[in-house]
Amino acid sequence: MSNKALLTMFVIVHLSLYFYIYPVKMIESTSKGHWEPIVIGFLLELCCVWVYVKGLAAFPGKDLVDICKEVSGTWVARLLLIPLIVYLFLDSNFTHSYEMESISILLLPNTPTYFILLLYIIPLYVAWKGYDAISRGGMVVFICVFPLVLFSLISAMSNFDFNNIYPIIDTRLSFFKKPTFYSAFFVHAGFLFLGLVKMKRRLPFRQITSMLGILLIFAMSSVYVPMLIFGQESIIYFRYPNVLTSDTIDSEWIVFDWLPTFFVIAMIAISMVAAAVSFWMMSTLIEKLFLKKKRGIAVLIVGILSYIFSCYLDNIDKLGKYITLNTILCFYCILGIPLAIILMGLRVRRKPA
Template identity: 40%
Template sequence: MTKPMVVMLFIQLHLTAMLSIFTVRILEVTSLAHWEAILLDCVLEMLLVWVYLKGLSRFPGKNMIEIISETTGTWLVRLILLPFAVFLFFHLTLLNRYQIFKINVVLLQDTPLWAITLIYMALPLYAACKGFSVILRISAALFIFYIPFVLFSLFISAHNFDFHNIFPIWDPKMTFLAQPTYYSSLISFSGFLFLGMLSLDKPFKPSRLMLVMIILAFFYLSTVYVPLLIFSEEVAITFQYPNVLASDTIDLEWVVFDWLPTFSVVSSTGLGILEAATTLWTATTLIKKLFLPINEVWIASGLTLAMFLLSMLVRNSSDLNHFLLMNSIPGIYSMLVLPLAVALSGLWKRRASA
């Protein structure tokens, strides 16, 4: 487990999130000055990551569960982390379902959903059972193979940009803050939570990750602005998958590029499987350490089965949307409480030792 590999995974988890529901959410919450909403999200995540890493750095070689339980005791830590476990479980189910709906619409129209779901479950299960170091190695391989495709499918349509569509660029009232949907877009920034599960001997320096996150902020901006610059705001709002359609606006005569949405969907699917593996591993470790001390293979298999059955119950996209909104409540809770709890434990430890 090396740090560059962790950074690669960190980047890819964010890319997955931004390529799935993020663009639609941001387009929904405001009709002007989208960058305000996006950058506010980014700054908030930077702040949380900084607090999280500062807290973790006081406890080398320990993970977040051990850190919090050291100060609070077993029962309280179970209570604090229960919403996190709930969030992970539903996050996995719903984002998988989102990807599967997308594959069904764009690529495999006749394949039954359960068959796609089965693959989507089998690969993450295998990776999660093998442990975190395997996930990291997969992520390093995917990083090299997939990132060019992601960049390609994201920016291929640059030829059709009309920069007038950036306007109106300024929204002094920040009306999006009043929209509950806006807060659910924060879920796309939850990719940093796994950092607490790593038990690193030499913890991350926050400053280095900050640089990575500035680059990521640029990508968050591009995922929203690519469809926006091509179609303009009033049109992009009507699309279910704006990024997929944006990549289809380019006409290349070369036959490989005849159906460009394939690149977009395949790359986001590959990343989606990686994210599912990480989330499943995090959930399995959490449940094993806190609630059920049995072999992780059983826990992971049980979770996967439950997920499979549950995702079959989400039958249409409006239900999915509703559930995603609901799940943002435990999501935002975990994103706020985890870093704070770790940081407070750090402060507590320093006071106790002083």
């Protein structure tokens, strides 16, 4: 697999997380200097990715499960990676619940949620076909819909009120005291899929750094574009600030009659690819840890449980019950798993030949 395809998937997985829950979390975590928590999150992810990639480089052609089984045995591998399965399950269902609600509100207002959730069949099928199929589909989706997302963000600049950017700095860094700041770190777990790709050669870290730099711009845009239009006082009450942002664009000179519809469709297309990656990761972990070469059963288990849990989350407010657990698991995954992998790599390198 080429580095370009891998880096494209890296961008897609991250991009799918920026325009729904993330801006709401960032806006709730502080009333000024929003760039500070965003940059801190990206610096932490940069460090975690460096540790992760360096650890994986000691095991070319092997994934997380193979590495953990080889170094520590099956039972230790299960103890290390079961929290990752639970996190992927919770996080994917949380994220896609917001997306499905946006479909219900904007596109299919009279359609029951349990019918809309049947859209899960698409990413589940792609996940069953494997990562190569996801990667090929992801490239096509990226080429088709990325320009529309970029166009929506750029078009909104005409409505900016730059007075809304002040105050620029939060000298007290008060966001460190807000739980919403920590719960927003789910957007920085997108790199974890690299551990299941079975890279035969090390991914150049400078390329990852470049991609994270580009993603930082989009993360900033997801927060500052709606804030520069509506202001801090208003935007804090919005559930979908970026969708409302696209609705403010003067559409008289635009081909599309209602830009928010196309923005939501574009984000759903990207999210379908990200969902396929999540389903593929969960089914791969379940298959290799508990089921021997029974991929179809693993995909079926993931699909049924995700559908049932998503039907239970018919009200977005129910997500609050699981935020703390999801945040704890998130930090375990983005900090603990890379650290465990690099320690295993150092252990293998120190073994006498």
